[in-house]
Amino acid sequence: MGLTARVLTPALAAVLAVGACGPAPQAQPSAAAPSAQPAGSAAPTPAAIKRGGTATIAFSVDPVHFDPHKGTTAQNFVSVVYDGLTQFKTGPDVPPGTHILEPALAEKWDISADGKTYTFALRKGVKFHDVAPISGREMTADDVAFSLERMLVKDAENIKRDLFAVIDKVEVVDKYTVKVTLSQPFAPLLANLATVFASIVPKSEVNFKNVAIGTGPFVLKDFQRQSKYTYVKNPSYWKNGADGKALPYLDGFVQVIIPDEGARTSALRAGQLDFTDLLVDNLAQELLKSNAALRDEKFPGNFSVMTRLNVKEKPLDDVRVRQAISLALDRQAIANALGGGTGIVNGSIPTALTDWAVPVAELPNMKQDTAKAKQLLADAGYKDGLKLTAVLLRSPQNRQIMLEAMQGQLKAVGIDLQLQFLEPADLSKRRVDRNYQLMGDNLTPSAEPDTYGYIEYHSKSSGNVGNYSDPALDQLLERSRAATDPAQRKQIFRDIQLKLAELQFIITTGDPYYHSVFQPYVKGFRFSFVNQRIPIKYVWLDK
Amino acid sequence: MPKVPVALIALFVLLAVFAPALVLYDPLAQDAAVQAKPPSGVHPLGTDYVGRDVLSRVIAGSRPSLGVGVAAMTLAIVVGSALGIVSGYAGGAVDLLLQRVVDVLLTLPGLVLALALLAVVGAGFVSLIAVIGVVLAPGIARVVRSETLVVSASGYIEAARAVGARDRRILIRHVLPNVTATILVLASLAIGNAILFEAALSFLGLGVQPPQPSWGNMLSGPARAYFEVAPWMAVFPGLAVSLAVLGFNLLGDTLRDLFDPRLQGMA
Numbered sequence: 078m079g080l081t082a083r084v085l086t087p088a089l090a091a092v093l094a095v096g097a098c099g100p101a102p103q104a105q106p107s108a109a110a111p112s113a114q115p116a117g118s119a120a121p122t123p124a125a126i127k128r129g130g131t132a133t134i135a136f137s138v139d140p141v142h143f144d145p146h147k148g149t150t151a152q153n154f155v156s157v158v159y160d161g162l163t164q165f166k167t168g169p170d171v172p173p174g175t176h177i178l179e180p181a182l183a184e185k186w187d188i189s190a191d192g193k194t195y196t197f198a199l200r201k202g203v204k205f206h207d208v209a210p211i212s213g214r215e216m217t218a219d220d221v222a223f224s225l226e227r228m229l230v231k232d233a234e235n236i237k238r239d240l241f242a243v244i245d246k247v248e249v250v251d252k253y254t255v256k257v258t259l260s261q262p263f264a265p266l267l268a269n270l271a272t273v274f275a276s277i278v279p280k281s282e283v284n285f286k287n288v289a290i291g292t293g294p295f296v297l298k299d300f301q302r303q304s305k306y307t308y309v310k311n312p313s314y315w316k317n318g319a320d321g322k323a324l325p326y327l328d329g330f331v332q333v334i335i336p337d338e339g340a341r342t343s344a345l346r347a348g349q350l351d352f353t354d355l356l357v358d359n360l361a362q363e364l365l366k367s368n369a370a371l372r373d374e375k376f377p378g379n380f381s382v383m384t385r386l387n388v389k390e391k392p393l394d395d396v397r398v399r400q401a402i403s404l405a406l407d408r409q410a411i412a413n414a415l416g417g418g419t420g421i422v423n424g425s426i427p428t429a430l431t432d433w434a435v436p437v438a439e440l441p442n443m444k445q446d447t448a449k450a451k452q453l454l455a456d457a458g459y460k461d462g463l464k465l466t467a468v469l470l471r472s473p474q475n476r477q478i479m480l481e482a483m484q485g486q487l488k489a490v491g492i493d494l495q496l497q498f499l500e501p502a503d504l505s506k507r508r509v510d511r512n513y514q515l516m517g518d519n520l521t522p523s524a525e526p527d528t529y530g531y532i533e534y535h536s537k538s539s540g541n542v543g544n545y546s547d548p549a550l551d552q553l554l555e556r557s558r559a560a561t562d563p564a565q566r567k568q569i570f571r572d573i574q575l576k577l578a579e580l581q582f583i584i585t586t587g588d589p590y591y592h593s594v595f596q597p598y599v600k601g602f603r604f605s606f607v608n609q610r611i612p613i614k615y616v617w618l619d620k
Numbered sequence: 621m622p623k624v625p626v627a628l629i630a631l632f633v634l635l636a637v638f639a640p641a642l643v644l645y646d647p648l649a650q651d652a653a654v655q656a657k658p659p660s661g662v663h664p665l666g667t668d669y670v671g672r673d674v675l676s677r678v679i680a681g682s683r684p685s686l687g688v689g690v691a692a693m694t695l696a697i698v699v700g701s702a703l704g705i706v707s708g709y710a711g712g713a714v715d716l717l718l719q720r721v722v723d724v725l726l727t728l729p730g731l732v733l734a735l736a737l738l739a740v741v742g743a744g745f746v747s748l749i750a751v752i753g754v755v756l757a758p759g760i761a762r763v764v765r766s767e768t769l770v771v772s773a774s775g776y777i778e779a780a781r782a783v784g785a786r787d788r789r790i791l792i793r794h795v796l797p798n799v800t801a802t803i804l805v806l807a808s809l810a811i812g813n814a815i816l817f818e819a820a821l822s823f824l825g826l827g828v829q830p831p832q833p834s835w836g837n838m839l840s841g842p843a844r845a846y847f848e849v850a851p852w853m854a855v856f857p858g859l860a861v862s863l864a865v866l867g868f869n870l871l872g873d874t875l876r877d878l879f880d881p882r883l884q885g886m887a
Contacts, residue, residue, distance in 0.1 A: 339848050359656070363849045410652030414670050417656055417849060471825050474842045481842075482670045484831055485650035498825050 126320050130618040132330040132351040135341050139303050139334050142286035145276035147234040152273040157611050159276030159291035163267050167605045168615040173376040174431050176524035192262030192561050199253040203315045206296045211279045216292050218249040223280035237274040262559045265527040294325040294614045306332040326617035352595030354604045359417025361592035370597050377421040378588030379429035382475045385516040385583050389544040397457040399581040403442045404450035405490040411482045412587025415475050422587040425577040426529045433526040433570050440578035450490040462491030468499050469517035476517030508542050526570050545582045622874040628867030636682040645673040647680035648831050656850045666852035669842045677833040678856050684834040692814040695753030697807050704764025709772050725758040738826045752817045760806050767799045801879035808872035812865040819861045835861045
């Protein structure tokens with residue numbers, strides 16, 4: 078469903094492949110023949126789809142506000158309300174881990190030969206939600222320009238500005254055409270425009286922190302903070318489903334806030350929820366064992382729980398100490414502790430990004446070697462051991478699990494790691510002030526390796542909070558952004574990962590396997606990490 | 621009658637005193653091969669999420685729990701009793717002032733007060749003892765004061781005053797011995813309360829810090845997330861808290877029965 082060859086000119090399809098994820102051979106069959114995918118319960122014939130009904134899902138964190146351009150807790154709530162110019166293909170025929178870029182509010186685009194000018198042709202007749210004061214007016218180039226400029230405002234709250242900072246100028250050519258000029262060629266642009274952070278909002282003076290009015294498949298109708306959010310279907314959504322009528326299939330859905338993982342599984346078991354995602358492997362296994370009717374999908378996590386090292390702080394400025402920390406770790410044991418018995422080890426780019434990640438076995442300093450770790454510490458002048466302090470939040474608990482496991486393993490090479498739990502406000506301040514030695518944290522999940530590269534490590538990136546600065550690495554990161562040839566870009570990212578394994582600025586450990594668990598009558602559900610969008614557009618209820 | 625509480629308390633005191641000799645494994649040692657495994661012959665109470673022996677951690681955790689309990693109780697009893705006796709005996713303006721301070725402290729829920737104080741002084745073993753002591757002291761002061769009022773009004777105190785005894789002598793020789801029974805009962809209950817406070821504060825992350833085990837912090841954090849699949853991580857430290865507190869509360873009950881003449885002769 079969704080993207081078909083009909084819509085695309087061959088040239089455009091080539092552009093998409095470049096912008097999305099390189100050669101991506103697995104992208105071809107699903108793009109060409111979605112109905113051929115034998116995805117079990119998830120691949121219905123058009124005639125079988127039942128429309129209507131309301132689904133109930135749970136989420137753990139309440140959004141502080143709804144503004145998609147500012148902040149990260151809003152994304153899971155407004156992702157169904159807004160669309161971007163581009164989007165990653167989601168839905169039941171997309172295997173987890175594949176990232177296929179497709180047109181959304183931009184129907185097609187041209188890229189100039191120098192890679193610096195993008196001309197987007199907008200989809201015509203797309204209407205904003207019929208909610209005052211926008212009241213269902215048509216989305217035009219003015220709204221797109223307004224949104225892009227809004228994303229580029231230099232404001233501490235615009236924490237994802239670096240995703241778009243290369244945009245130099247936005248021009249409205251006509252009602253349905255927008256021209257974007259970049260300061261330099263920038264390969265990740267189309268993928269970054271598919272994130273929630275690039276949502277197209279209506280040009281208006283409303284406070285987007287308090288209202289959410291977009292073009293997306295669902296309209297936010299009503300909400301009680303910390304409790305529940307009610308969405309109804311957008312009757313004039315621009316995209317058609319497999320049955321030839323406008324998406325979404327559901328009449329609406331309700332998102333309830335249940336912070337406690339145990340309470341979420343209980344609610345699912347009791348039939349109060351239709352589905353939930355991101356259940357850690359062991360919890361999901363237990364739930365499925367005791368409830369044979371439930372269905373699930375399993376996939377490796379790509380949050381990559383990790384430890385940031387602040388390299389301004391002695392002794393972490395010494396690469397030998399950082400390598401010793403890395404060599405002291407049994408990463409599989411840590412990943413298993415995170416997942417309750419199973420887990421996946423991640424290098425600087427999570428294994429789940431199959432198109433980009435170098436296998437961990439090929440990276441240096443990632444396999445436990447305590448003798449070498451001790452030798453490196455001795456060479457660095459810490460023969461008698463050393464003491465380090467890691468700051469972390471109490472929740473999510475995966476940081477505590479990771480750091481307690483590291484604590485035990487580091488002890489074996491003479492490193493005494495202390496844990497210091499902080500309140501969220503304190504931790505934010507420490508991060509902004511770069512005032513810590515080690516910090517338990519995780520990476521922002523993304524389909525684009527840029528998020529795991531330039532954003533975290535470039536010496537001039539606002540996302541670099543560990544004072545990382547390495548001229549050779551900076552150069553590689555800059556080249557990774559400018560390279561538009563997929564094969565070349567892949568090679569650069571390989572070099573980046575090898576370099577990072579040598580530098581060990583951020584100690585990545587691993588992730589659990591996660592499960593999406595749903596009731597047997599839930600069809601068309603397929604979790605997708607990309608965009609962190611709730612994958613509910615294609616869901617229908619067989620009851 | 622007092623056999624049960626005495627046996628329980630003796631058990632936990634012995635565990636705490638001989639903890640290093642009794643543990644099967646180093647309570648901090650991790651074994652990646654046995655993460656989150658249920659109770660077995662090798663690990664009688666199972667293992668936790670990073671493969672540490674739960675039994676060894678429960679035994680090791682008795683030290684901070686009982687240690688904080690006894691130390692905080694001592695502090696609370698010394699401060700609370702002194703304030704109570706002085707307040708009850710002196711009366712007048714001193715009593716009025718002290719009791720209004722006690723009133724203010726009693727209006728604040730204990731846990732909220734403890735959290736506020738810990739937020740100011742910072743987490744740590746000594747601050748934990750001090751804070752729990754301060755939180756428990758006002759209640760003790762109030763009860764000791766009322767006992768002191770009764771004792772102060774009795775004939776032998778009046779007689780002592782009549783023969784010219786000084787206040788200090790009256791307080792130490794006549795008042796204190798007659799409120800000791802009450803103080804002993806309060807002390808026993810206070811240990812139980814202090815252990816609960818330690819557990820609660822460690823559970824909330826302001827008490828004993830990981831990886832050092834305490835019953836409270838073993839119950840919190842990842843053990844909670846694992847509760848459905850690996851309940852042994854939280855159930856056994858929880859059981860230890862319950863039994864220890866039960867022991868001290870039963871002892872307090874028994875002592876009260878022994879000391880209270882009105883209950884003498886009743887079952």
